[in-house]
Structures are given as C-alpha cells and as structure tokens.
Amino acid sequence: MSDADAVSPAESSIHLPPRPTREVIETLVKELELLLGKRITTAAGIREQHGRDESWHHPSPPDVVCFPHSTDEVAAVVKACARLGVPIIPYGVGTSIEGQVIAQHGGVCVDLSAMNQVVEVRPEDMDATVQPGVTRTQLNAHLRATGLFFSVDPGADASMGGMASTRASGTNTVRYGTMRENVLSLTAVMPDGRIVRTGGRARKSAAGYDLTHLLIGAEGTLGIITELTVKLHGLPEAISSATVAFEDVSGAVNTVIASIQYGIPMARIELLDALSMQAVNRFSGLDYAEKPTLFLEFHGTHASVKEQAETLAELCHDFGGSDFAWATQEEERQKLWQARHDAAYAAKQLRPGMEFLATDICVPISKLAECIEATQQDVEESGLVAPLLGHVGDGNFHLVVVIDRNSDEEMATLKAFNERLVQRALAAGGTCTGEHGIGLGKRRYMASEHGEALNVMRAIKAALDPQGIMNPGKMV
Known part of the structure; x- marks a missing residue:
C-alpha cells in the first residue's frame, strides 16, 4: 500500500x-x-x-x-x-x-x-487557556493543585494543538467526550495570515457559524491553531480500575454493549484480544490471562464507584467473564493503563524488525460485536498478525497490523484487508476512522463515507x- x-x-x-x-x-x-x-x-x-x-x-x-x-x-x-x-x-x-x-x-x-505556556486557569469556571504546544501531561501537572483535570487521553503525550487538529479522543472518551466536546474556543491563523478568535468561554452559544468546530479535526488544512480554551473536569472522589478476562471476544463485547444500554457511567472500557494480551505480557512484564480482556475504570463517589463495579461484575459474569483483578492504588492503576497505552508497541514485538500499521474504525454500538467477529475472521483468513484493541465503549476499535513492508505479497494482503475493514464499517453505518484522522492514509475513503458532503468540504x-x-x- x-x-x-x-x-x-x-x-x-x-x-x-x-x-x-x-x-x-x-x-x-x-x-x-x-x-x-x-x-x-x-x-x-x-x-x-x-x-x-x-x-x-x-x-x-x-x-x-x-x-x-x-x-x-x-x-x-x-x-x-x-x-x-x-x-x-x-x-x-x-x-x-x-x-x-x-x-x-x-x-x-x-x-x-515552543508555544507551550498555560496562559490561564480559571477554576471557578472549570476552564483553561493554553498555547498549542502544551502537552496533555503538562497541563494536568499544572492543574494538580486545583482539583481539576483535562480529560482527553489519546495515550501519546500529544500537544493540545495537535489533539484539536486531529479531533483526538482516547480511553476517557466514553465518559468525558473527545476534543470536539472539550474545546470551547480557539485562536487561529488563517491561510492568508489573518488572526481569528472563534467563540468565547460560555458553555453554549447560538451566535453565527461554529468556526471552532470547523477547525477542530481539520488537520491543519484550514488554518493553524495558536491558542485553545478547554473544559476541565473535577477529579473524582474515588477511582477504581479492573481487568476481567473472557473466553471469547463476543462475551467481552456483549458486556460492553449491555453496560452502555444499562447506563453505567463508565470512565473507561477498553478491549484487548488474546493476541494483544500476549503482546502486553511480554512487553510490559505482566502476567495477565492471555484471553480477550476488558480494562475498566470507574469514577465517582466511593458509594457510586462501588455500585458501578458491582453492577458491571454481574454483567461480566452473565457473559462469561472471570479472573477479575482490581487496582485501587494509584501506582497499580498507572501500571495497568500504561500497559494499555503501550499495546501498539507491544504488538510490534510479535514480529521483531517488522513495521506496524495502526488502523481504526468506529461503528454504532449495536453493530460492534458482529463487526469485530467478522474482522477477526478476516484477519485469520488473511494470515495477518493483527492484534485487536480499542475504546469499545464508543464502538471504536483498532488493529495493529505487524507487517513486512518489503514484501509485496504482505502489502497487497494488507491493502485488501484494510479496504474490507473500512467498507464493513461504512456498511454498518460507521466511519473509516474514529480517532486517527484522515491525513494521507484515509483520503481514499472520504468519498465513500461522505458522498456529496465531500464536495462541500472541498x-x-x-x-x-x-x-x-x-x-x-x-x-x-
């Protein structure tokens, strides 16, 4: 490809x-x-x-x-x-x-x-203004004494400007939303050099075109974001994380679907398939069961976290979940989520010396189980090494395809597989990318997904x- x-x-x-x-x-x-x-x-x-x-x-x-x-x-x-x-x-x-x-x-x-200053934090309004070079971890370190945090966590220590430009999301999205929901306003330099300010700090506005959200996700094709005002969230009183293993992917995915339909306010619901768990264990020196596994996190009061955990545990049991492992201490939680964030690099070690292509799609939650099952069958039939993981609470999952880029045969197989993956998502009412964006890699699918709307974008x-x-x- x-x-x-x-x-x-x-x-x-x-x-x-x-x-x-x-x-x-x-x-x-x-x-x-x-x-x-x-x-x-x-x-x-x-x-x-x-x-x-x-x-x-x-x-x-x-x-x-x-x-x-x-x-x-x-x-x-x-x-x-x-x-x-x-x-x-x-x-x-x-x-x-x-x-x-x-x-x-x-x-x-x-x-x-170099434009990496936190310009102002307003705890009473739960917002902050930052320059685009501020990274998400830098912002959260700056907020540590305020009792607030910035929620969007794509895994990488990305810059705020880059996260806005690619409409980033990540593990916390199921509860707190993507960059789209967490940016209030922007300053941007337009292609002719004009400086514009889009919006203000009010939590809603009906005044004019929504230029803020036009620039969010535009990937730098319409202007350069030079300042952002973002929403902040209160640190929860209690946080509890857990992993739970399943005998098959369908059990894990059906648990996710049921939890969303029950209205359990999960902070994070992540899926790693058996091959991903094998890679994570090797890479991070862990000893999780090498089965399809959900990584979970609950935020709230001590009472609400306990109630959420108990309800989800019942759902997991109904769909064949076992081997619950709880992480309530900060160090344990950090280790668990670092393993999740390192999963792509862990996957690469399954074929040392090879490269990887990380691709993602997103589908309506009701179509998630059938889409994942069809995709895993396609992986097996194609002979690809492609661990599956994702933010399944949003219907978004990824494949990390570990590939010999010098092999014409493997690259042709990958190209055909990726085409089927995207068409499967579109047929289910989904999208060719839930969070990675378009860039160079997904341009070919814009017409199939958007039709005449693509000409409006142009x-x-x-x-x-x-x-x-x-x-x-x-x-x-």
Missing part, C-alpha cells in the same frame, strides 16, 4: 501548490530569518525529523522548519508563505499516525512546540485557502 493509493477520486478539484523552487526557498529563508532569527533552520537532520510521524507512511521532509513563539509570529510566517505560494505544515510533537505532518509538497514546517477548503498552501494533499 503506497501513499499514492490513498488519493481520493476527485482530488484534482483541489488546488495543490507546486513544490517550491530553490530560489523561492532562498528568498523565503531570508525573509523568515528577519522575522525569527536563529529560530529557523534548513538543517537536514531537523527537516528529516519533521517530515515523519508515528505512521507507516514514507517520510517526506519540509524545506524549512521554523519555531515561532507567538500568534503574531505564526501570522507573519503564514503571510510570507502566502505571498510566495509556499506550503505550510503545522507540527506539534509528531505523534499523528495517518501521515498528517508529512510534507509531500515540501514547504515550511511550523513547529509550535468548497470550504477552496474558499478559505484558494492557494491550497495549508497542509496540502491531506484530508480532502
């Missing part, structure tokens, strides 16, 4: 800028040096670092990397690039996994990591970015 395979059918309707010539880059570098001084580089090593992410896609470096410190500096960089028609790729910490930061058309990578892109310089070749 090559990056070119991911091109969606009518991409020719979107203007793509030519790769900048050496003369254009030399002119731009001189202009940016006047703006940023030594915070601009064309060094090969730094360019290479900024031309890759955590995906399987072939790296492609930008021509220039710059490190602005403020919204005004970002705007100045964008204006210079717009004047010369040079592509712009926003960059957080490079943890995206669908090729969102790969500079296929060259240009300028705007690294926002019209928005063309209206806001007529030169096509904002993260060109991604999304639409």
